[in-house]
Amino acid sequence: MTTTGDTRENKPTRSLTRFVSRRVLGFMVPALLAVFMVTYEFSYHSIEKHLNENIQSQLQAACKTLFKRFENTRSWLNNLSRNGLIVNSFVDPAGAGSYIPQLFKTLNVPGPQNGGHLILTDFKGDIIASNSNTENPNLDLDEAWLQDVLGGQSFERVNEQGLIIATPITINGLPEGAMILHFNPRTLSRFLRVSTINGIVNVASADSVLISTPGNQDSFMEGKTFAQEAHEDWAILQATIPGTGGLQLITAQEKEAAFEPVEDVKAAMIAFILIALGGMIISLSLSGRLISRNLRDFSRQIKEIREDNDLALRLSVSEITEVRELELSFNELMSALQNTTVSKDYIDKLFQGLPLPVFVLGLDGRINKQNSHAENSFTNREGEPLLYLQDAISRANLESHQELLVRDFGYRPGNDCDTLMHLPRIADRHEMEVELHQGHGHRKPCILSTTAIKGPCGEIIGFISSATDIEEQKRTEKEILKLAEENKLMARAIEEIDLGVTISDSQQKGHPIIFCNSAFTALSGREEEEILGHSCAFLQGPETDPETVRQISSALEDQRAITVEIQNYRKDGSSFWNELSLNPIFSRTGELKYYVGIQKDISERKRIDEMKKEFISTVSHELRTPLTAIHGSLGLMTVLKEHEPDSREKELVTVAYRNSERLKLLINDILDTEKLEAGAMRFEYGEHDLTELLQHCVILNTPFAEKYGVRFEIVGEIPGLTLSCDKNRMSQVLTNLMSNAAKFSRVNQTIELSVTRVPETDELQINVTDFGEGISDAFKQELFQKFAKQDASDDGDKPGTGLGLYISRKIVEAHKGKLTVESELGKGSTFTISLPLKEASARDETAKPEQADYGERPTEITYH
């Protein structure tokens, strides 16, 4: 409620109890009266319905009973008329006299009537026998009945004079007599009597003469004609009993007795309503008092808070939900009030804590308030504490700004303050670049941002100014200008070289190219605009090796440099081999900014390499065939000459044999190389004991050792491991290393074989160490390349094809291992085969036989 309640306060008040009672009772009393009336009506109709249903069911039950009674009686009479004795009495009239009277004396008509005449007649209707000696019933019948009976039909008549049922007696299949059942009015009345729990059952003839009544009601007397309108106090239902020639069944129940319960209900309802009203008044008064007490308590607490004038005080909370809600709302209101008071301090603190200098200025530029940042930063031009903001701004700035106002706005300011505040005044907010004095002759370049403060009616009442430091920015700009001069030269150089150069932005998705030189546009066959903004991927085509692409992606991801040879495509679809070198460029903070790509068309070199490879392959094959024959023959000749005395011939044969041996090795190595490069070398993996393997190699190379006067020695402990490898190929590698070691050792030196296990990388290392002359750093670079030989001269002591280490490395790589070397000139070298232990053991578990036969294509190996 925001309105003041003055007018309401003057209104007369009433107690809560009275108010509630009046409202509730005003509704409840008419409601209870309505309920009373509805209930009364309902019970009246319900009883009336029940009464009707009762009479209806009585009527149905009685109707069924009487129908059944008639049926049973007829059935009994029918059976009697078929009785053998009775039928025989017709054909044996002489004998019948002896048994028929006896039979009739014993016959009793079933039913509640206790009586009834049975009469046997002949075909003329003359009585032959009867069960009554005393009475001679006057049946008062015309001839019609006899015609019915002799026609084979039963005859039935019921009226106030009684009941007659006659059934035919059949002799020889023909009706020739009758069995008659007769009830006089008294017997018939008893026959038709049906007892009921409520009400009475009467039977009237077809012409409405009562022929059976309970006899205890004056309203229903036998012999009188029944008329419904004469019995208005009775609930009456009437029905015809089927198959009785129109007998009327009349069930009746006195209404007065039936409706007695309705009066009881009425009395009970009135009592109930009175009790309910009394109870309601009492409970309303009690609850009114309770609520009043709570409300008074509530207002007392508020009064106390008002008197204490303490915003932190709160109301204690009641257990009544509604009162509690009221109290909580009040408490929330108090909290809001308290918060408003506190926020003023908060804003003050916030102002002080701002990270840049802020001034609150009067209209004359006087500093009304400034945060500590501002207070500590700036002075006036004389180095004194600042009172007016315009005094901190350099004179040069003010003058140039004044000129600007005159020139651009046609405004001539009256003083410094006017110069400074004119634009914020007309534009609400204005920024200008100025130098602010800091004392001791220092000035700081800043952006001074000024905003007008407006009063409630839109009038300007002051300004807020903040100063942003742009010293660093200014310095950077200077540096950039300097760099730009230098860059012009660089760009020129880049443009001139014949290597394709691209720079891609690594901070954008897809590394789009932001620079390319003309050599690159020529190489890629594209215009500059087709290149800039796109990823290098447009260079790739159908023959591009996906593995190489993957390597590039991996390098980009790892932010490292990479050099690859890759088949790329020009715009016109022609392909070329590209030696691509990608180098990352990081910012000073170590953030990756760019990648510089250098591209070189090496298609020609590739072609020559291919040709060379093909040439060697062909030549090797062609050489091998005749060589085998030559070598075999020479071998044979050497053996034949072995025991002959030395001769020139023998010497020549030996030389020829040795050279053919070298030639064979060379060709084998070339073939191996070819196979490895083509991925066609077969590896037959198997489980081999490491110790055995090493010993096998030592034995294998003993001739070498003897030849060069050196010794192979397995040093240290060999772990009891099984190596999953191609034994022959691994032996080939070891032999190569060992023979190399032997070749480059001095006589009597030892060559050590050792095995170490590197738990960190889970690797097994087989080391072959010699203490020979060692390998120069320069040669180390090309040691594992094809045809690499330390000494190009082919002397007989150190024969070799220059392919051994190349092949060895390839074989080791095919085993997912590495072949490395550590060497020092004059001290010796150590060649190390590193094999992954897990790989070795896992291979056995997963490799299938056919895969094991062909090994794996050494796709991981990078060719150099």
Added chain:
Amino acid sequence: MNAFQPHRFSKKVVTAVLFLFLSFILRSFLTPATAQDQQTDAIRYLALDADLSGNTREAGQTLQRGIEMALNEINANGGVLGAELRLKLFDHRANPARGIYNVETIAKDEDVLAIIGGVHTPVALAQLPAIHENRIPYLGAWAAGTGVVENGYSPNYVYRLSVRDEYAAPFFLKQIQNMGYKRIALLLEKTGWGLSNEKALKSLVDQTDITITGTHWFFWGATKADFEKHIDRIQREDAQIIILVANATEGAAFVQAMAEEEAPKEIPVLSHWGITAADFPTFAGDAVHSIDLSFLQTWSLDQPGAEQFKSRYCALYAPCPEPFRLPAAVGLAHSYDLTLLIAEALRLNGNLSREGLVAGLQEIRNLEGVIKTYDAPFANGNHEALSLEDIGLHRYNSNGQIVKAQ
């Protein structure tokens, strides 16, 4: 009756009679042709009182047709004493009360000269008082009860051309003796007819070595179930043969009960002829062929000389398909012969009256009928036209025809 007491006639009466006689003579001389016409125009009636609509209506019909065949022949030959004889039908439906009523009705009609009675002995017995009270001749063509003829009335107005139960009993016993059986069971209907048979059989059995194992009574309308109980008892009595006195309806129920089980089928049944008064083979069905059933009969269509009679019957009533099966055929012969005897009696007496008939019957000396030649059948106080010798044992053949038993 007055004729037998002439002394009681007064002079007036004699004068009147003489006057009448003279005027008659005179008239016959004066108008002989007219007199002849008057004679021809005279009609007298015979009444057939039988069951014409009940279970034995076939017998009623053969009786009616036998009479009609005879009357046709008689009337074709000029009638009797110049009068045409015609038949009036009364249906007593086997109900004695109705039979009495019929006698009363017939007696009132002066033109009816005699009653020819039907199958049912109980009806005939019940009618006796009325017959004698009204002095109307009753000639039984079928009912065999001995008491019908041996009725104690004098004069006895009842004559019969049929079997007499008294003859039936000795006939049965003679047959049983021939078959070699010693133990017999009686199965009889509880009527006068059954009682008369019981009486006759019991009186004769004492003179033989045959014993009656039990006498079993049943009422009219007895069912198969009733007879099953009787058969059960008869079996327990260990009877060798059953004598059955029953009409067709009950007879059929009995035969079906017999055929139901294997054991009873073995017991032969000797039946009175009551069962032949209706279409018994139809009533009883196949059961009639599955038990050993024979019965007495006076005549059958396979008898010598019956062929010509059959042709006349078929010419008159209907084409007779072969095999010709006429239920209750014996009734045809009985009533035919009886009608010939009545006509003969009237002719002999020369008086077209009931009394004339009674007198005339006694005068018959020789008359050839279809059953036999009657030689003074009713002379010397005899009231039975047939005798024990005229009875034979018969059976139903597979066509349901009655044939003489071999």
